[in-house]
Amino acid sequence: MTDASMNDAALPKSGLSVTDARTRKRNAAEKRFRAYGIAAISVGLLFLLFLFGSILKSGIPAFTQTVVDVEFTMTQEAVDEAESKMLKTKAYENYFIAALEAQLAERGMDVAFDAKAIQRIVGKTGGTIRSHFQDNPDAIGQPVSFELAASSRVDGYFNGRVTRETLVDSRFLQLSDLDLVDALAEAGIIHGAFNWNFITGKDSGVDNPGGAGLGASVIGSFFMMLVVLFLSLPIGVAASIYLEEFAPKNRFTDLIEVNISNLAAVPSIVFGILGLAVFIQFAGLPQSAPLVGGLVLTLMTLPTIIISTRASLAAVPPSIRDAALGVGASKMQSVFHHVLPLAMPGILTGTIIGLAQALGETAPLLLIGMVGFVAREYPDGFMAGFTDANSAMPAQIYTWASRADPGFYEKAWGGIIILLLFLITMNTIAVILRRRFERRW
Amino acid sequence: MNDMRIVERDVETNDVKIAAKDVQVHYGDTHAIKDVSVDIEDKTVTAFIGPSGCGKSTFLRCINRMNDTIDVCRVTGDIRIDDQDIYDPKVDPVQLRAKVGMVFQKPNPFPKSIYDNVAYGPRIHGLAKNKSDLDDIVERSLRRGAIWEEVKDRLHAPGTGLSGGQQQRLCIARAVATEPEVLLMDEPCSALDPIATAQVEELIDELRENYSVVIVTHSMQQAARVSQKTAFFHLGNLVEYGETGQIFTNPTDPRTESYITGRIG
Ligand SMILES: Nc1ncnc2c1ncn2[C@@H]1O[C@H](COP(=O)(O)OP(=O)(O)OP(=O)(O)O)[C@@H](O)[C@H]1O
Ligand SMILES: [Mg+2]
Numbered sequence: 001m002t003d004a005s006m007n008d009a010a011l012p013k014s015g016l017s018v019t020d021a022r023t024r025k026r027n028a029a030e031k032r033f034r035a036y037g038i039a040a041i042s043v044g045l046l047f048l049l050f051l052f053g054s055i056l057k058s059g060i061p062a063f064t065q066t067v068v069d070v071e072f073t074m075t076q077e078a079v080d081e082a083e084s085k086m087l088k089t090k091a092y093e094n095y096f097i098a099a100l101e102a103q104l105a106e107r108g109m110d111v112a113f114d115a116k117a118i119q120r121i122v123g124k125t126g127g128t129i130r131s132h133f134q135d136n137p138d139a140i141g142q143p144v145s146f147e148l149a150a151s152s153r154v155d156g157y158f159n160g161r162v163t164r165e166t167l168v169d170s171r172f173l174q175l176s177d178l179d180l181v182d183a184l185a186e187a188g189i190i191h192g193a194f195n196w197n198f199i200t201g202k203d204s205g206v207d208n209p210g211g212a213g214l215g216a217s218v219i220g221s222f223f224m225m226l227v228v229l230f231l232s233l234p235i236g237v238a239a240s241i242y243l244e245e246f247a248p249k250n251r252f253t254d255l256i257e258v259n260i261s262n263l264a265a266v267p268s269i270v271f272g273i274l275g276l277a278v279f280i281q282f283a284g285l286p287q288s289a290p291l292v293g294g295l296v297l298t299l300m301t302l303p304t305i306i307i308s309t310r311a312s313l314a315a316v317p318p319s320i321r322d323a324a325l326g327v328g329a330s331k332m333q334s335v336f337h338h339v340l341p342l343a344m345p346g347i348l349t350g351t352i353i354g355l356a357q358a359l360g361e362t363a364p365l366l367l368i369g370m371v372g373f374v375a376r377e378y379p380d381g382f383m384a385g386f387t388d389a390n391s392a393m394p395a396q397i398y399t400w401a402s403r404a405d406p407g408f409y410e411k412a413w414g415g416i417i418i419l420l421l422f423l424i425t426m427n428t429i430a431v432i433l434r435r436r437f438e439r440r441w
Numbered sequence: 442m443n444d445m446r447i448v449e450r451d452v453e454t455n456d457v458k459i460a461a462k463d464v465q466v467h468y469g470d471t472h473a474i475k476d477v478s479v480d481i482e483d484k485t486v487t488a489f490i491g492p493s494g495c496g497k498s499t500f501l502r503c504i505n506r507m508n509d510t511i512d513v514c515r516v517t518g519d520i521r522i523d524d525q526d527i528y529d530p531k532v533d534p535v536q537l538r539a540k541v542g543m544v545f546q547k548p549n550p551f552p553k554s555i556y557d558n559v560a561y562g563p564r565i566h567g568l569a570k571n572k573s574d575l576d577d578i579v580e581r582s583l584r585r586g587a588i589w590e591e592v593k594d595r596l597h598a599p600g601t602g603l604s605g606g607q608q609q610r611l612c613i614a615r616a617v618a619t620e621p622e623v624l625l626m627d628e629p630c631s632a633l634d635p636i637a638t639a640q641v642e643e644l645i646d647e648l649r650e651n652y653s654v655v656i657v658t659h660s661m662q663q664a665a666r667v668s669q670k671t672a673f674f675h676l677g678n679l680v681e682y683g684e685t686g687q688i689f690t691n692p693t694d695p696r697t698e699s700y701i702t703g704r705i706g
Contacts, residue, residue: 319549320549322507325507328535
């Protein structure tokens with residue numbers, strides 16, 4: 001064998017169109033890797049789809065409310081007569097029942113019912129009607145249309161949560177009432193309506209899921225986010241700029257750095273108990289106040305903001321700093337004129353992610369008393385928004401989810417939809433801001 | 442090396458602008474500059490030549506204290522500009538850098554418009570009284586950087602959108618816009634084509650009228666063309682320093698000779 005033929009055996013000459021074994025193996029490995037990737041993403045998407053599906057399915061009913069829609073006229077005499085009675089609200093209720101009977105008869109329907117059944121379906125109506133006429137004396141003598149929320153079980157009957165098979169007669173609802181409900185529904189007196197109260201309302205008592213609304217705690221969350229934004233953004237960005245650009249690198253700053261990373265990993269409930277000890281017990285700030293909630297969440301968000309801000313500052317190429325210093329800019333000018341604008345998209349994204357995290361945080365709020373049932377009143381005035389006892393969206397959801405009445409379960413899912421909408425909005429803002437600032441190279 | 446055209450100007454002796462004495466630079470444990478003493482003259486172009494990694498950039502960065510920004514870097518010795526110790530604690534490095542401009546080895550325009558790139562220095566030093574003044578400075582600087590014709594119609598386009606060579610000329614324009622007394626140029630022409638190189642060399646020659654220019658270059662021809670003085674660095678030592686003509690035609694040190702004839706480097 002000559003040398004030439006040996007070389008030929010070791011390195012067979014092949015055209016580019018013939019794939020050799022090594023190339024085939026490499027290509028196969030790449031194909032396998034792609035398949036793994038696609039499989040992983042598909043599984044993730046599937047879970048996401050399932051999650052959204054179940055949230056929507058369980059949560060949508062919270063946005064509708066079954067109402068009993070009755071129109072009737074109270075004459076001045078009727079009002080006078082009712083007011084002269086001992087049981088005034090009972091008298092109003094009788095007028096309501098009479099109107100209901102009249103409307104049923106008008107539509108040619110004949111169902112027997114008593115006042116007790118009506119109370120089980122729409123609750124005690126007299127009080128509502130009486131206060132309406134007391135507040136609007138002009139309405140006396142005019143036809144007034146009352147849309148009264150049906151009880152949670154009737155609501156459940158329309159949502160499929162309560163069925164004739166599962167219903168056990170109780171003081172809340174009886175099987176015979178459902179006949180009446182069906183008849184009323186057929187007559188168009190009972191129907192579904194969009195539940196504005198769920199979005200704008202306050203928390204209700206434990207036995208009234210129909211009246212529960214998220215509005216007050218949305219306001220609580222809003223004021224907390226104001227506190228978090230206005231404290232954690234300036235403090236976090238200033239701290240990061242100092243640490244990244246100005247601080248000498250020594251043991252002490254290393255220690256600070258390590259501790260900031262550690263803080264980011266501290267469970268949020270620890271911040272809650274810290275807030276309870278420092279802000280409420282020591283500093284004497286009011287309990288359940290969004291101000292305190294905001295302070296606690298600021299502590300929690302700061303490490304996130306500092307870490308992401310430092311990362312985006314570090315990502316700015318050092319040649320830009322050299323360039324600025326080279327033309328005689330001071331350290332501060334180089335940071336504020338050149339480095340910070342380039343780091344801006346990263347800083348904003350980090351801040352909004354931090355805020356979104358804070359918005360969804362529940363545990364520390366429970367410790368400082370921002371539990372759901374506190375959200376019974378709207379704050380009166382802007383400043384009071386910070387100090388009046390209030391809850392926050394996730395705490396309100398948690399409170400609802402832990403209540404016995406299944407009507408609240410539905411509200412919890414509905415609350416989660418609203419919370420997610422807020423989070424999606426915030427993330428969209430983050431993306432938009434990022435795009436805007438990036439375009440300015 | 443017959444294409445090398447050594448400048449045959451009368452060698453006037455100028456005042457010493459930068460006087461370095463026993464300069465040592467350490468990067469942590471690396472001893473990058475060893476005992477360098479050199480007197481750089483005013484109204485003169487001084488070329489630093491030497492193999493890669495010999496410390497040319499490091500020494501250049503000592504002159505405007507850019508090494509201060511590197512944590513591990515330690516500079517000892519004595520560097521004086523106009524007989525003032527620039528490492529004196531009383532000296533503000535920011536003020537020093539306004540006086541000693543620099544063009545970096547890699548082009549580093551600000552991610553801002555071409556106009557803002559050049560206008561930034563004059564703005565922060567308050568060199569322009571009004572907008573039209575600033576416009577004049579920008580135009581003059583871009584012309585001196587031999588890039589005006591190419592960018593005059595897109596002054597507000599991003600400086601980072603230019604080609605590598607254009608970016609380097611923009612950086613030169615930016616450096617001269619602040620009217621420094623000393624201009625340090627770290628391989629300003631390494632990314633330029635012969636035409637732009639010729640323009641930049643013309644600029645350097647023009648700057649010599651008023652300033653002291655120090656240029657690092659890997660091109661022997663360029664060093665020979667533009668400089669009056671040449672310093673040859675090798676492994677952190679200043680091996681030889683003298684008249685450019687002298688260094689290129691009759692070096693005293695064998696290392697210099699082997700480098701310029703292409704045997705080391
Ligand atoms: N920031 C730094 N940290 C540590 N060592 C450095 C640093 N900068 C330069 N050095 C070292 O200092 C020595 C001199 O580097 P310098 O950049 O001055 O070389 P140079 O002569 O400019 O080379 P070139 O011609 O390739 O640009 C080299 O050994 C380099 O490894
Ligand atoms: Mg260099």
